[in-house]
Amino acid sequence: MNYFEANMALLKQKDIRLFNKVNEAESKELPYPEVDGMVVSPHVNLAKINILAILGFGYSSHINEILQKTENKTLLLIIDHDIEGFKSILYKKDLAPILKSSRVVLSIGEDPSQAVRHRIDQYYRVSTIPDIMIVEYKPATAQNTVFYQDVRKYLHEATLIATQNLSTLAEHAPIWQKHILKNLPYIISSPGLKQLFKKFIDVPAIIVAAGPSLDKNVALLKEAKDKSIIFCVDTALGTLVKHGITPDVVVAIDATEKNYKYYLKPIEIPEGTYLFTGPAVYPDAIPLFSPNIFFSSFGHPWLGWIETFIGERGAIKLGGSVSTAGFDLAVRFGANPIIFIGQDLSFPNNKVYTEGVMPERIKEAEEYAKSLNTIWVEDVYGNQVPTTQSMWTWIRWFEYQIQQRPDITYIDATEGGAKIAGTKILTLQETIDRYCQKDILVKEILDDIKNKYSPPYIVSLTEEMSGIIKDWSRIQILCKEGQRLTERLKEAITPQIGKRAMKLWREIGYLYQRILEHRGLFNLGSWNLEFLLFKMEKAFQTGDAAIRIQSYRDFFTEICEYCRYSCLDIQECQEQLKKMIANDRKGIEHGLNG
Numbered sequence: 283m284n285y286f287e288a289n290m291a292l293l294k295q296k297d298i299r300l301f302n303k304v305n306e307a308e309s310k311e312l313p314y315p316e317v318d319g320m321v322v323s324p325h326v327n328l329a330k331i332n333i334l335a336i337l338g339f340g341y342s343s344h345i346n347e348i349l350q351k352t353e354n355k356t357l358l359l360i361i362d363h364d365i366e367g368f369k370s371i372l373y374k375k376d377l378a379p380i381l382k383s384s385r386v387v388l389s390i391g392e393d394p395s396q397a398v399r400h401r402i403d404q405y406y407r408v409s410t411i412p413d414i415m416i417v418e419y420k421p422a423t424a425q426n427t428v429f430y431q432d433v434r435k436y437l438h439e440a441t442l443i444a445t446q447n448l449s450t451l452a453e454h455a456p457i458w459q460k461h462i463l464k465n466l467p468y469i470i471s472s473p474g475l476k477q478l479f480k481k482f483i484d485v486p487a488i489i490v491a492a493g494p495s496l497d498k499n500v501a502l503l504k505e506a507k508d509k510s511i512i513f514c515v516d517t518a519l520g521t522l523v524k525h526g527i528t529p530d531v532v533v534a535i536d537a538t539e540k541n542y543k544y545y546l547k548p549i550e551i552p553e554g555t556y557l558f559t560g561p562a563v564y565p566d567a568i569p570l571f572s573p574n575i576f577f578s579s580f581g582h583p584w585l586g587w588i589e590t591f592i593g594e595r596g597a598i599k600l601g602g603s604v605s606t607a608g609f610d611l612a613v614r615f616g617a618n619p620i621i622f623i624g625q626d627l628s629f630p631n632n633k634v635y636t637e638g639v640m641p642e643r644i645k646e647a648e649e650y651a652k653s654l655n656t657i658w659v660e661d662v663y664g665n666q667v668p669t670t671q672s673m674w675t676w677i678r679w680f681e682y683q684i685q686q687r688p689d690i691t692y693i694d695a696t697e698g699g700a701k702i703a704g705t706k707i708l709t710l711q712e713t714i715d716r717y718c719q720k721d722i723l724v725k726e727i728l729d730d731i732k733n734k735y736s737p738p739y740i741v742s743l744t745e746e747m748s749g750i751i752k753d754w755s756r757i758q759i760l761c762k763e764g765q766r767l768t769e770r771l772k773e774a775i776t777p778q779i780g781k782r783a784m785k786l787w788r789e790i791g792y793l794y795q796r797i798l799e800h801r802g803l804f805n806l807g808s809w810n811l812e813f814l815l816f817k818m819e820k821a822f823q824t825g826d827a828a829i830r831i832q833s834y835r836d837f838f839t840e841i842c843e844y845c846r847y848s849c850l851d852i853q854e855c856q857e858q859l860k861k862m863i864a865n866d867r868k869g870i871e872h873g874l875n876g
Contacts, residue, residue: 289372292381300388303365307391309373310366314421316341322417328352330823333402333414335437336360337430338422339368339390342375348417349379349386358386359401362422363429365391394432395682398440412444455582455809457537458562459848462584463855467862468568469561469588469595472575473735476596480616481727486510486717487617489608490529492517493626494633495698499710500624503527509718511617513558513608516545516567518624521638528552530724533608534567535560535578535600542567544643556728558611561585561595574732578607583808591743601679602672609680619691621713626699627677628659628669660701662694669700677702693717737862744859747852750802754845757803761845764793764838771831790834797841807844814840 294301317340322328328351336345339362349358360380362368368390371377380386389397414437423430462469488503488510490496500521503512507527514522514529516536522529532555534541542564557571560578568575579585579597589595599610605625612620624636634647654670659677661667669677677700684692684704694705695713708716767790774783798804804811814837821833 284373285376286373289375289377289381292378293372296381297388300390303391304369304372307365307369309369310364311370312341312364312367312422313425316343317419317421318343322348322351326415328356331356331413331415333357333359334417335398335414335433336417336419337433338362338419339364339371339388340419340422342371342377342380344417344419345380345386349383354385356385357402358383359389359398360386361389361392361394361397361430361433363391363426364422394429394436397433398436399682402440412441414441454537455812456847458580458582459584459810460851461537461562461565462580462582462588463851464565465561465563465568466588466855467858468572468575469577470592470740470859470862471737472573472577473732474593474595475558475576475578475598475611475614476594477731477735478576478611478728479596479614481731482511482724483616484618485616485722485724486619486621487612487615488512488621488623489605489612489625490514490518490522491605491622491624491626491696492521492636492639493624493628493696493699494630494636495626495696496521496624496636496638498697499695500525500527500636500638502710502714503623505714506718508721508724509714510621510722511612511615511724513612515604515608516541517604517639518636519545519549519551519638520640521624521636523549523552524638528555530728531556531558532571533558533604533611535563535604535607537562537564539564539566544640546570548640554725558608560607574728576728576732578611583806587806588743591740591746592738599683601676601683603676606676606679606683609683613683613687613690617690619693619713619717621693621695621710621717622702622705623695623697623710625694625696625702627673627702628661628667628700630661630667630698632668661699662696662701662707667700673700680704740859741863744856744863747856747859750806751849751852753800753802754849757797757800758842758845760793760797761838761842764790764797765835765842767793768831768835768838775827775831794834794837797837803841803845807848810844811841 290301290304293304328334328348331352332355334348334352334356336348336358339345339360345358345360352358387401389401392400416434416437418430486506486509488506490503490512492515496518503522503525504527506512511531512529513531513533516532516534519529519532529552532551534546534557536542546567547570551570554574555571556574556576557568558576558578559568560580562580562582577595579589579595581597585595596614598607598614600607601610609620629651634651635644651670656668657671657674658666659669659674681703684702692702692705693713694702694707695710697709701707767786771783771786771790774780774786818833818837821829824830
């Protein structure tokens, strides 16, 4: 029986890019026979797995078996190098169970980096799952051992990134949520960066970072003014102002006070400069640029919910540094070429920053750098230069993104620092002479879009916030009851578990499940609560009663505290939004009376 047409119809719905690639590929028989039997040991409990990376699509029977033995929470990432062999299976096998499953992600014929990083990010947006189990279909992997070695390397990197993300969320998620709610009046009254996408087609974009090499060529930026769009990261603003250069845009996304204190507060912001920022930025930074502000979207679930009322602000990719945000904006704006300066991504001559940064901050950064493990990478001149693990990941991020858009010209005019593969290495003067010669009305374009922006109607948003406050106040009551029950269970636990203890276990389990089923809480609070749920999952894997009781206690305590401070922040935000609504009404009445 020929299943090709039915399979292709499902594949088109699931992944249009893979569908198109399969259409262009030739069908070729797999060079190995079908292997019967389970590829996973029967002793492995697949129900506990969060991410299962299956290396080799093969004849698909092993995938169907794994699909049946895993739970809905398990992501099946299926990676195979052979798109021609995959096409042959589309003719022979009914792949409906695989292609219809939303938790199956297919990477066929992609490079190893994209197969892992892009696909996991696509599924989770922010991956916080450090436990990845690898299942190998050996007849397939034996056909291209180098490819699958690279896949394993990237899967290992994915676990490290997820661990780092989990730690980052645990540390920063409460701050991000608080700032989103505090900044919400500005977010609503400012246009989204989405409105600037494709508005600078083939305009040269210069990304100005704060590496020490910036001091070599920063003065030349005057020649590029009004002949390019100049993105200045917040850390480099002091150097530009010191040289009398007004950037078109300052990019600032950091939620901590540090960047505001060191790089923005001490600077007299050049008149007319725009701020491109994220919703979780440190709140005191925003008034320095008001009203010249554009906001991006952010993967944070709170903003996703808010945007259902106010419209999307425009999602951008964040690769770990403010420069990566500036880079992605330049790509989305349609800029070409994209030019780096001050993008050392290393410590040439043991310097960490441009001289325009405050001396106390430079000293602090130098001391911190000494405590880090040094990695040596190639610089733009072919020599070795020291960098850190963090900056090395930013280099890799830039290189990966550059690979995705080969239609854009990328120029490294830093004149020092780490080499970024995929860029042309030129001096800034050569770059300006070659690419920055046409007049461009950057400010006029930004002003026009800002002035045409009309803030959305937000009464329904404030009403929904009232509902959340009432709902989460009730959850606090349940959590306090859970805390009380876990204290009683601690006292009731003995080597021989009695009826009283069993009754308490059941009551606690019921309360726990009742709170877990509150999808609104765990959707909006997922970033704040992700680490807590991770700890709960680990605690439930142990048979130690004391550990499980304490984990329940921690769960009820942390959920209660999250609901408490969230309700306070929502109430404060509501008051500001109600003032906005009142002011809008006064303006309308004034216009009617006038």
